[in-house]
Amino acid sequence: MILLQASDWAAFIGRFHPVLVHLPIGFLILAGLLEIGRLTNKIEVKESTITFVLFWSAIGATVSCLAGYLLSLGGGYEVELLDEHKWQGIWVAVAAWVAWMAKSELFVNKIPFSSLLYLPALTVGAILTMVAGHHGGSLTHGEGYLTQETPEPFRGWLGMEPKAEKGSDEIKPIADVNNAMVFQEVVNPILKARCVQCHNANKSKGDLRMDQIELLKKGGENGPIFVAGKGSESELIKRCLLPLEDENHMPPKGKTQLSDNQIAILSWWIDQGAPFDKKVAELKTTDAIKPALAALSGSSPSVGSSQLTTTSKESPVLSLKVPTPDAKAVEALKKAGLLVMPIANESNLLEINAVNISTLTDTQVALLEPLKEQIIWLKLGDTKISDQAATTIAKLKNLQKLHLENTAVTDATIRQIKALPYLEYLNLVNTLVTDAGIQELVSAKSLMSLHVWQSKVTEGGVAALKQAKPNLEVTIGINEQQIAEFIKAGETAPKPEEGKKK
Known part of the structure; x- marks a missing residue:
């Protein structure tokens, strides 16, 4: 417990390093400027004033070194660069103390040649302050942070490489999504654009690097960041879905965030086993992921391979013109943990997916109501909702696909949603819906596909x-009698050995 408390205090104090480091920077530069003004007779300043400034610069540099050391214990920094920055900070503190003692009346008569030490110490301290600041910026934002925006013609004069074009780190459209390598061409560009800046060879926050496949698999200081086959249980997805204000949210607040489509693609890739050597066409593409994949081509889902077409072109709901979704309502859903995705590029029609929030309640479902015109696909399966959620669902007048599998809904929900004019797909697998409930669907004019396996329906x-x-397609699965007959058939079938004897 004592070690844990010490670690917490170290992390707490270390976080103040970026604040404290400005004290020696400001005081040392100020002392230098005052000394230059005094020596050139530009200003009149007392020796005691400069001494006072130097004293606090030395104090600030020392405290900053301590906080910086404690911050470094958290790891995640390039070792060689960190070591250089540490020693530069220490020498800044040493130079500041030497300059103060050479100037102070307390030591001026006790230190031989103190007058000869003063200006060199002040100069070295000021120079090292700027060098240490440069390396500090590189540690925090990546190597070369302070120089990466150097304009021409200075880049050429200094022998620097040409500046990368703006948007070069953005994801490029994929001509043939189905034949794209799922990691190299779909997943990795997302990681490069949003994650690698803080998790690379020069800066590995949390001891995590995402710039190489083997290091990505290894994970960081808390272990692997993804569990193959379990996207919702993977830290990579969990951290993206945390509230923006949470200190563990990734990318950090202030950085460009992943879009809902990008999060959906990462989650889908992990659910499919996180393969590194397969094409998109070799993986199972669910209804939820098809619009996100189709958007990678830079066009709507109807353009490109039929495998990515999410629904029939004849469906009238896809041609609806609805207002732009309310930004506050969308943000509220995201904060609750729901995925909010446009069904196609530049479309106002939305899909809402609760795949990453199994604890979703009826109260949270009420957050959908402000988007009642835009939501056409709704996935609430495997959540804690009940019939109370149906009050809100029934208001989603343009709903086309509804997933309620593995929830506590009953016939009462069917009675409320049967009047939805565009409802074509309804999943009621493993619910409490009965024969009486599905008879209510006779009046559901647009319904084409119904799934009631493992429910109370006979x-x-x-x-x-x-x-x-x-014309309604109904999936009811196989019953106990069919299972028994299947097992019996297996028991009576001739064994391979018997076939050989014959």
Whole structure:
């Protein structure tokens, strides 16, 4: 416990290093300017004033060194650059103390040749302050941070490489998404644009590097950042979905954030086993991920391979013109942990997905209401919602696809949502819905696909519904009798050895 408390205090004090470091910078530069003004007879300043400024510059440099050391214990910095920065800071403190003692009346008569030490110490301190500041910027923002925006013609004069064009780190459109390598061409460009700046060879926050595959697999100081096959349990996804104000949110507040499509792609890649050597076409593309993948081509989902087409072109809901989604409502959903994604590039129609928030409640579902015109796909499966959520769902007048699988909804929900004019797809797998409930769907004019496996619905109930709606596709799964017959068939089938004997 004592060690833990010490570690917490070290981290707390270390965070003040960026604040404290400005004290020696300001005081040393001020002392230098005052000395120059005094020596050139530009200003009149007392010796005691300069001595006072030097004293506090020495104090500031010393305290800053201590805080910097404590901050470095947290790791995540390039070792060689950190070592250089540390010693530069120490020598700044030493130079500041020497300059103060050479100037102070307390030591001026006790230190031989003190007058000869003063100006060199002050000069060295000022120069090292600027050098240490440069390296500090590189540690915090990446190597070359202070010089990377150097304009021409100075870059050429200094022998620097030409400046990268703006937007060079942004994700480029993919001509053929299906044949794209899923990691190299889809996932890695997202990581490079949003993550690698803080997790590379020169700056590895949290001891995490994302610029090489093997190091990405290894993870950081807290272990791997993704669990193959489990996107919602992976730190890479969890941190992106934290509130922006949370100190563990990634990327940090102030940095360019991942879009909902980018988060969805990363989560989908992990769910598919986080492969590094497969193409998009080799993985299972769900309805949720198809619009995000289609958007990578820079066009709508209807452009390109049919494998990425999310729904029929004839569906009238896709041609609806709706207002731009309310930004505050979208942000509220994101803060709650929901994914908010446009169904196509530059579309105001939205998909809402609760894949990463299994604890979603009826109260949180009410956050959907301000977007009742824009939401056409809604995935609330595997959450804690009940029939109370149906009050809000029934108000989403343009809803086309609705996932309620593995929730506590009953026939009461069906009675409320049956009047939705565009509802084509309804998933009620493993719910409490009964035959009476699905009979309510007779009046659902647009419904084309219904899934009721492992619910309270019987074959008789499905047959009655199909009689009223013959074009409706209903998935009910296999019942216990069919399972028993399948097992029995396996038991009576001849064994491979028996076949050989014959």
